[in-house]
Amino acid sequence: MSSDTDLVSLLSQNDTFAGTPASTLATLASGAVERSFASGDEPIRQGVRCGSLFLVIEGEFGVFVKDTPEDAPLARLGRGRVFGEIGAVSGIVATATVRAFSDSRVLEIPGPALHRAMRQTPALAESVLRSLARYLGKS
Numbered sequence: 001m002s003s004d005t006d007l008v009s010l011l012s013q014n015d016t017f018a019g020t021p022a023s024t025l026a027t028l029a030s031g032a033v034e035r036s037f038a039s040g041d042e043p044i045r046q047g048v049r050c051g052s053l054f055l056v057i058e059g060e061f062g063v064f065v066k067d068t069p070e071d072a073p074l075a076r077l078g079r080g081r082v083f084g085e086i087g088a089v090s091g092i093v094a095t096a097t098v099r100a101f102s103d104s105r106v107l108e109i110p111g112p113a114l115h116r117a118m119r120q121t122p123a124l125a126e127s128v129l130r131s132l133a134r135y136l137g138k139s
Helices: 004-013 022-031 085-090 111-120 122-138
Strands: 033-037 052-058 061-064 075-077 097-100 104-110
Touching: 004 022, 004 052, 004 104, 022 104, 022 111, 052 085, 052 111, 085 111, 085 122, 104 111, 111 122
Parallel strands: none
Antiparallel strands: 033 104, 052 104, 061 075, 061 097
């Protein structure tokens, strides 16, 4: 299990959370749950509501949409990358499936905790929205 200090450091290295006060990141880390996934597990399935944001602590994940070849994910996500922003912010069903390529660990931040942090730190809200806009611009 990672310490809150390690998780705050990892969060602060991600573009979405860069510039967010350490106290806000510490609150997010302390309210989050560390989860493990085996290779092949799918923490997010396209068409199913999730509502959490995930930060990769270790391992690698692939992002797939319907009809994406198994050997050609749209993206590969490793340590420090996040996924699940759309569902965590909007509450809509997942627009993609995220599958573990290896045994992996993530920090799961529930949507309500992310919403509280964004209300407390408008710069974080702006950053999350920019991240969503970049992702949606690629769709």
